[in-house]
Amino acid sequence: MAQAAGVSVATVSKVVNxxxxxxxxxxxxxxxxxxxxxxVARGPRGAQSPVRTVDLxxxxxxxxxxxxxxxxxxxxxxxxxxxxxxxxAPDDPLGAAWTRKITNAGREGVILVTxxxxxxxxxxxxxxxxxxxxxxPMNVPDESVPSIGxxxxxxxxxxxxxxxxxxxxxxxxxxxxHDVVCDTARLHGYQAALxxxxxxxxxxxxxxxAFRFQPAYQAAVDLFTQxxxxxxxxxxxxxxxxxxxxxxxxxxxRIPDDVSVVGFDDTTAASTCAPPLTTVRQPFVEIGRAAxxxxxxxxxxxxxxxxxxxxxxQLVVRASTAPPxxxx
Numbered sequence: 001m002a003q004a005a006g007v008s009v010a011t012v013s014k015v016v017n018x019x020x021x022x023x024x025x026x027x028x029x030x031x032x033x034x035x036x037x038x039x040v041a042r043g044p045r046g047a048q049s050p051v052r053t054v055d056l057x058x059x060x061x062x063x064x065x066x067x068x069x070x071x072x073x074x075x076x077x078x079x080x081x082x083x084x085x086x087x088x089a090p091d092d093p094l095g096a097a098w099t100r101k102i103t104n105a106g107r108e109g110v111i112l113v114t115x116x117x118x119x120x121x122x123x124x125x126x127x128x129x130x131x132x133x134x135x136x137p138m139n140v141p142d143e144s145v146p147s148i149g150x151x152x153x154x155x156x157x158x159x160x161x162x163x164x165x166x167x168x169x170x171x172x173x174x175x176x177x178h179d180v181v182c183d184t185a186r187l188h189g190y191q192a193a194l195x196x197x198x199x200x201x202x203x204x205x206x207x208x209x210a211f212r213f214q215p216a217y218q219a220a221v222d223l224f225t226q227x228x229x230x231x232x233x234x235x236x237x238x239x240x241x242x243x244x245x246x247x248x249x250x251x252x253x254r255i256p257d258d259v260s261v262v263g264f265d266d267t268t269a270a271s272t273c274a275p276p277l278t279t280v281r282q283p284f285v286e287i288g289r290a291a292x293x294x295x296x297x298x299x300x301x302x303x304x305x306x307x308x309x310x311x312x313x314q315l316v317v318r319a320s321t322a323p324p325x326x327x328x
Contacts, residue, residue: 072288156189
């Protein structure tokens with residue numbers, strides 16, 4: 001390996017053991033060779049480690065729901081006598097350095113939240129025999145990788161049906177990203193509810209909000225400045241819903257008198273904003289608990305009842321929705 005990379009054995013050892021004092025180009029060359037040779041470091045894990053530990057890894061540490069997911073994971077871990085190490089997913093598309101670090105640390109497994117697992121990473125986790133559970137994966141997971149999520153399709157449908165029952169017919173949807181599985185399901189639920197009501201989804205009322213405040217705000221501005229603006233908006237996340245509310249405020253629109261808004265998530269902010277937000281509740285605590293229990297079953301080599309678990313969403317009606325304004 002050292003000869004093929006044109007370096008010393010000591011340099012290869014530094015890369016394998018995660019030392020930082022190796023030039024980036026040299027590190028990349030060695031890691032490519034490690035992948036090509038299917039190298040997997042064998043370290044202590046599970047019963048051999050003094051403390052049973054799992055990794056809870058997030059794609060980003062900025063989303064408000066991450067705290068609630070963490071609560072569920074840590075509660076279930078405490079009941080099982082397991083410690084949880086929280087961190088962000090490394091920039092390691094090949095997965096070789098990542099899996100070596102986990103193996104050398106003696107982790108029992110990894111819970112990966114809202115991330116996109118590359119095929120190379122999946123191969124490395126399988127080769128290293130590291131148990132892996134995904135929460136709300138961005139891409140469609142391999143059937144061999146267990147995943148936990150919510151009923152996003154029915155959530156998008158129930159949000160839209162609520163607005164339809166109130167009398168709204170011009171209902172907009174601010175979606176997140178087309179490459180994210182849960183967002184696609186929410187969009188399809190919105191479209192299905194309109195179809196059941198005998199309506200056709202107007203493409204001018206479907207805007208991209210990227211799950212973030214500012215893009216959702218701009219999308220809402222585009223909606224509210226149309227000749228025939230919507231009387232209600234379904235936002236793919238709570239943060240996006242707050243962007244809609246701000247756009248409405250700056251355009252002199254009252255919520256819910258002039259426009260109704262429904263979000264998706266139900267974190268603490270939903271019930272404390274003004275007005276309190278009607279939203280689709282995701283059972284984040286239960287999702288976290290289910291992910292931890294699934295991971296420990298994998299670590300114990302116990303069979304799973306299902307490799308894909310979806311927990312039920314629930315519409316929570318608050319003060320941000322009302323019947324549409326009477327025609328002027």
